[in-house]
Amino acid sequence: MAILVIDDEQDIRFLIEKFLNKAGFTDLYFASSPEKAFEILGIDEYEGNSQVESSKIELILLDIMMPGTDGIEVCERINNYPEISNIPIIMVTALTDPETLERAFNAGAMDYITKPIRRVELIARASSAIKLYRERQTRIKREIELEDALHRLEETNKKLEKIATIDELTKLPNRRLLDETLKNEWKRAKRNRSFLSVIMLDIDYFKNYNDTYGHLKGDECLQMISSKLKDLMFRPGDFVARYGGEEFIVILPETNLEDALIVAERLRKGVVELQIPHVDSKISDYVTVSLGVTTIKFGDKLKDILDEKDAREEELINKFVETADEALYEAKEKGRNKVESKYFTLRA
Structure with missing residues (x-):
């Protein structure tokens, strides 16, 4: 120098x-x-x-x-x-x-x-x-050097956080991100006194599919359906996630029951259009899905009830999802490859 x-x-x-x-x-x-x-x-x-x-x-x-x-x-x-x-x-x-x-x-x-x-x-x-x-x-x-190391650490943490919230097989958000998103949308709908709808979706006779074609083909089937569901989310705020196994959940902010049913029917038809062969299905030559829809409207009276029950928020959200699951069960009971709905009600 x-x-x-x-x-x-x-x-x-x-x-x-x-x-x-x-x-x-x-x-x-x-x-x-x-x-x-x-x-x-x-x-x-x-x-x-x-x-x-x-x-x-x-x-x-x-x-x-x-x-x-x-x-x-x-x-x-x-x-x-x-x-x-x-x-x-x-x-x-x-x-x-x-x-x-x-x-x-x-x-x-x-x-x-x-x-x-x-x-x-x-x-x-x-x-x-x-x-x-x-x-x-x-x-x-x-x-x-420290700033560079911190930047690299932040980038790594972002990647790890993304990995931790994405289902490895389907590349859809996993249960962890689903729970977080549903909780945030619930709070937002309550704050704005607006509608919130959820669709629970299940692949019909998927166990039979795995038994017939093997688990590798089963994984491919899940991937194809996941990609199709993602493509059919037309609004930026609409959210689809893997719930577990062959089940998926769709969150539709500011969506009433009538519009949610339209989305659910679009998803049902979209899966049928994939024409994934399923020789061991009891209802179709192709893979189909059954869907259950539920909706909540956060009006003045309901909002007041919920405000008094903030401590039970997680319990209420779980009941909300359970209502969609009950509608899904009805769709299966009525022959599968159907959409059924059930309005979410809450008593004071």
């Missing part, structure tokens, strides 16, 4: 070089003018068009009194570039009046050395400045 000396007087540059070399500082750059210094630092000629590249310079020794652009102006300009503004600048000056020194420090200088230059003072201040610079650079590097 190097030191840049900026001074228009050759004798001063020679003396500084001599003192620094004897102290072991041999990697030195010299500039006899501000323009030469800017070239070494990689500062473009015009402000705002910096072409600054990473520099190995650890310290700048800068003369205050120079013809044209003085050292304080040079210091200000250097500090306008974030890429090099952290390089410590020590002013070399014969002017020690408070006003000049205040201007220098305000411009970004960290220290000053008086002329005539004394070797011991030069080496002590230069060594101290470089030590502080290196410590600061090490700290910055560690902070960047």
Whole structure:
């Protein structure tokens, strides 16, 4: 790492070089003018068009009194570039009046050395400045590494969280995400006093399918149906998840019973249209599904009842799902490959 000396007087540059070399500082750059210094630092000629590249310079020794652009102006300009503004600048000056020194420090200088230059003072201040610079650079590097590590950890956690809420086979949300989503939609519907509908869906005679075609084909059947159900979710807020085994649940926010039945019928037909052969089905040559639908309307009276029973919210949500399951059972009892509904009721 190097030191840049900026001074228009050759004798001063020679003396500084001599003192620094004897102290072991041999990697030195010299500039006899501000323009030469800017070239070494990689500062473009015009402000705002910096072409600054990473520099190995650890310290700048800068003369205050120079013809044209003085050292304080040079210091200000250097500090306008974030890429090099952290390089410590020590002013070399014969002017020690408070006003000049205040201007220098305000411009970004960290220290000053008086002329005539004394070797011991030069080496002590230069060594101290470089030590502080290196410590600061090490700290910055560690902070960047820490931020990068934290970012990678956040990304990993997001991936793990996604994995933890997605069913591996069907790639649909799993029971964990289902429970969370249903709870949130329940609260939102209660807050907005709106409708909330749920569809429980079950593949007809799926055990027979597995027995006939094997579990690998059974997995493929689940994947095909899952993909179809997902494709048939037309609104961004509609949500389909695997409930377990061959059962699925659809959550339909702000949807009344009539519209929920339309969605359920669309899902039933969509599965039939897949035409997945099922020779051991008792109702069709193809795989079919039965569906149960339930709806709740959070009106003023019902909302007041629920507000008094917040502690039972999880129990009420479970009963809501159970009502859809009861409707599903009715669909199976009536011959399967059907949609049945049951309105969710709650007594005070």
